[in-house]
Amino acid sequence: MKLDDRTYRDAAREATEARFARAVAACLSESADQLSPDLAERLRFGREKALEAARRARGETVGVTASGAAIVGFGKSSWWLRLASVLPLVALVGGLVMIQNWQTRTQISVAAEIDEALLGDDLPINAYRDPGFAEFLKTPPSE
Amino acid sequence: MATEKELSDFLKSVEKRAWKRAVYAVRDEDAALDIVQDTMIRLAEKYADRPVAELPLLFQRILSNATMDWFRRQKVKTQVVRNFSEYEGPGEDSEFDILETLEALGGPLQSESAAESVSRAQILQTIEAEVALLPARQREAFLLRYWEELDVAETAASMGCSEGSVKTHCSRAVHALAKALKAKGITS
Numbered sequence: 028m029k030l031d032d033r034t035y036r037d038a039a040r041e042a043t044e045a046r047f048a049r050a051v052a053a054c055l056s057e058s059a060d061q062l063s064p065d066l067a068e069r070l071r072f073g074r075e076k077a078l079e080a081a082r083r084a085r086g087e088t089v090g091v092t093a094s095g096a097a098i099v100g101f102g103k104s105s106w107w108l109r110l111a112s113v114l115p116l117v118a119l120v121g122g123l124v125m126i127q128n129w130q131t132r133t134q135i136s137v138a139a140e141i142d143e144a145l146l147g148d149d150l151p152i153n154a155y156r157d158p159g160f161a162e163f164l165k166t167p168p169s170e
Numbered sequence: 171m172a173t174e175k176e177l178s179d180f181l182k183s184v185e186k187r188a189w190k191r192a193v194y195a196v197r198d199e200d201a202a203l204d205i206v207q208d209t210m211i212r213l214a215e216k217y218a219d220r221p222v223a224e225l226p227l228l229f230q231r232i233l234s235n236a237t238m239d240w241f242r243r244q245k246v247k248t249q250v251v252r253n254f255s256e257y258e259g260p261g262e263d264s265e266f267d268i269l270e271t272l273e274a275l276g277g278p279l280q281s282e283s284a285a286e287s288v289s290r291a292q293i294l295q296t297i298e299a300e301v302a303l304l305p306a307r308q309r310e311a312f313l314l315r316y317w318e319e320l321d322v323a324e325t326a327a328s329m330g331c332s333e334g335s336v337k338t339h340c341s342r343a344v345h346a347l348a349k350a351l352k353a354k355g356i357t358s
Contacts, residue, residue, distance in 0.1 A: 044340070044344045044345075047347075048340065048343075048344050049316055051297060051316070052313075052316040052317040054293070054294050054297045055187075055190065055313075055317055056187070056317070057294060058294040058295075058297075059186040059190045060186070062186055062189075066189070066203070069203055070185045070186065070189060070203070070206065073185070073203070073207035073210055073211075074178065074181045074182060074185060074210060076207065076211060077177075077181060077207070077210035077211045077213065077214040078181075080211045080214045080215045081174065081177055081214035081215065081218035083215070084215045084216070084218050084219075
C-alpha cells in the first residue's frame with residue numbers, strides 16, 4: 028500500500044515537473060519567435076549557405092566555363108566525368124603509338140623491297156663497292 | 171533521403187531555438203550565430219542524404235559538439251564542466267514552488283512585488299536569464315527534453331549519458347528554475 032502511495036506521488040511529481048517544464052518551454056518559444064529581423068535575416072543567410080553545402084555534397088556542381096556558359100555536373104557521376112576528361116588523352120597517345128608503328132612497318136617494307144631488288148638483280152652486289160662502277164653510274168649515258 | 175525543401179524546412183524550424191540555445195550556452199550572440207551556421211552546414215554537408223526523421227537528433231548532437239568546439243577554441247572549457255554534485259536535489263518545498271510558478275507561466279501573469287507592472291516581455295526575459303544560468307548539463311537536458319521535445323532515450327543519446335542522468339538533470343533543472351523564478355517574484 029505504501030509502495031502504491033509512493034509510486035503515485037512519484038508519478039504526480041513527474042507530471043507536475045513536466046507541466047512546468049512545458050510551460051517554461053512555451054515561454055522560450057514565444058521569446059524565440061520575437062527575434063529581430065536582422066537576426067532572422069542572418070539565420071536565413073546561414074541556412075542558405077547550408078543548403079548550398081548540401082547541394083555540393085549531393086554532387087550537384089555548377090561551374091562556369093571561360094566563355095561564360097554554365098556547366099552542371101552531378102557529383103555521384105564525377106568519377107565518370109573524370110574518366111571522360113581522360114579519354115581524349117588516352118585516344119591521342121593511342122593514335123601516336125599507332126602512327127609510329129605504321130611508320131616503322133613502312134620503313135621495314137621499303138628496306139625489304141630494296142633488298143629484294145638488289146639480291147634479285149643480275150648485277151653482283153659487290154659491284155656497288157667498286158669505285159669504278161660507282162663512277163660509271165654517275166656518268167650520264169652518252170648519246 | 172531528405173529533399174532540399176525538407177532540409178530547408180527543417181533548418182527553418184530549428185534555427186531560432188538553436189540560436190537561443192547557443193546564446194544560453196556561450197552568452198555571445200555573434201558566436202551563437204556562428205555556431206548555428208556551422209551546425210547547419212555540418213548537417214547539410216554530412217547528413218543531407220539521411221531521412222528527414224533522423225535530422226532532429228543529428229542536428230542536436232552536432233549543435234552540442236559545435237558548442238563544445240567553441241568552448242575549446244575559447245579555452246574556457248572548464249567553465250562548462252561544473253561539479254554537478256553541488257546542485258542539490260529537490261527539497262520538500264520544491265513541489266510547492268513549481269505549482270506556484272506554473273500558475274504564473276500559464277495563467278494571468280502576476281508578480282509578487284511589482285504586481286501588474288511586470289510585463290510579459292520582462293517575464294520572458296527573466297525566464298531566459300534563469301535558463302541561461304542553469305548548469306550546462308541540466309540546461310542541455312531540459313532544453314532537449316522539453317523544448318526540442320526529444321524523448322528521454324533520444325536526449326540521452328544526444329548528450330551521451332544514461333536515461334537516468336537525463337531524468338535527474340531535468341528534474342533538477344525544473345526545481346532550480348521554479349525556485350529561481352519564485353525568488354524573482356514570478357508566482358501566482
